[in-house]
Amino acid sequence: MLKLSAIYRYSKRLGLIGIIFLFGGWGFFGHQRINRLAVFTLPPEMIGFYKKNIGYITEASVNPDKRRFSVVDEAARHYIDIDHYGDSALYTLPRYWNDAVTKMTEDTLKAYGVLPWHINRMYYSLKNAFLIRDTERILKLSAELGHYIGDAHVPLHTTENYNGQITGQEGIHAFWESRLPELFSDEYNFFTGRAQYIPNPQLAAWKAIEGSHLAVDSVLMEEKKLAASFGEHRYSFETKGRQTLKVYSREYALAYHKILQGMVARRMRAAIKLTADFWYTAWIDAGQPDLSELIFYAPSQDELKLRRKELEEQNAAPEIRTRAHEI
Numbered sequence: 001m002l003k004l005s006a007i008y009r010y011s012k013r014l015g016l017i018g019i020i021f022l023f024g025g026w027g028f029f030g031h032q033r034i035n036r037l038a039v040f041t042l043p044p045e046m047i048g049f050y051k052k053n054i055g056y057i058t059e060a061s062v063n064p065d066k067r068r069f070s071v072v073d074e075a076a077r078h079y080i081d082i083d084h085y086g087d088s089a090l091y092t093l094p095r096y097w098n099d100a101v102t103k104m105t106e107d108t109l110k111a112y113g114v115l116p117w118h119i120n121r122m123y124y125s126l127k128n129a130f131l132i133r134d135t136e137r138i139l140k141l142s143a144e145l146g147h148y149i150g151d152a153h154v155p156l157h158t159t160e161n162y163n164g165q166i167t168g169q170e171g172i173h174a175f176w177e178s179r180l181p182e183l184f185s186d187e188y189n190f191f192t193g194r195a196q197y198i199p200n201p202q203l204a205a206w207k208a209i210e211g212s213h214l215a216v217d218s219v220l221m222e223e224k225k226l227a228a229s230f231g232e233h234r235y236s237f238e239t240k241g242r243q244t245l246k247v248y249s250r251e252y253a254l255a256y257h258k259i260l261q262g263m264v265a266r267r268m269r270a271a272i273k274l275t276a277d278f279w280y281t282a283w284i285d286a287g288q289p290d291l292s293e294l295i296f297y298a299p300s301q302d303e304l305k306l307r308r309k310e311l312e313e314q315n316a317a318p319e320i321r322t323r324a325h326e327i
């Protein structure tokens with residue numbers, strides 16, 4: 001496992017520090033867009049409440065990434081290294097947490113990521129929040145569930161070679177999940193249709209992981225080929241504030257984006273759809289509580305104080321060393 005300081009040194013050497021540390025998951029931009037767009041696919045009984053709180057749902061989508069340096073178990077919730085468990089692991093890994101713990105032990109699961117199981121846990125928490133009509137928790141859990149579902153749709157969140165570090169492609173993680181959507185997602189078609197009921201949330205989470213993992217080879221191999229033809233031309237310099245950053249050039253990003261033939265858009269669209277499906281399913285399974293009663297909710301002074309405290313903690317200096325995976 002890479003140590004943070006080692007990653008820092010390494011990225012500095014590459015000159016990629018800006019790219020690597022500015023973003024997380026789909027990048028702040030991507031996660032926010034996924035949550036925001038999911039709201040618009042909800043049925044009439046839900047959309048009013050979610051629209052009213054769309055600012056929070058959008059902004060809080062990135063909170064899980066922010067706290068991964070301050071909460072011990074957080075980092076492992078953002079990925080699963082499927083290939084660590086062998087070639088056919090995608091199909092043989094136990095789908096349910098208890099079975100997986102029995103087979104692999106909890107320590108092993110936590111070492112190689114718990115993303116699909118954590119999504120299911122979040123679904124239950126959200127359902128419970130709906131059951132007791134706890135507005136604060138409904139909002140918090142909806143926003144954060146969208147984050148983890150977003151991560152599950154990123155191919156490089158499902159492999160040990162998460163940043164191309166095994167194949168000499170360091171930097172590909174943020175390139176695929178942050179740089180490409182930032183440059184091109186305005187052109188994506190995000191039409192997903194209405195949110196639908198999910199008969200089995202745990203298996204639905206796994207299906208997202210499967211889709212991501214099956215794309216890992218293309219993500220890595222196509223970039224490797226392209227890198228060979230571009231050589232050093234794949235980088236350029238951009239200024240952000242007072243910093244000059246070495247980034248993947250626009251030409252290179254465009255070429256890679258074309259070769260992937262809409263993959264980034266498809267994964268992002270699927271993330272939007274599944275996020276809305278999970279919100280909808282939790283609401284249905286909680287007996288379809290009347291959200292119009294909650295619509296005039298305004299955070300109390302205590303709640304605002306708590307949110308501020310959470311933010312401060314998240315923004316504090318990193319205390320927990322983690323690896324580049326979820327960055």
Ligand SMILES: [Zn+2]
Binds near residue numbers: 024064
């Ligand atoms: Zn994440």
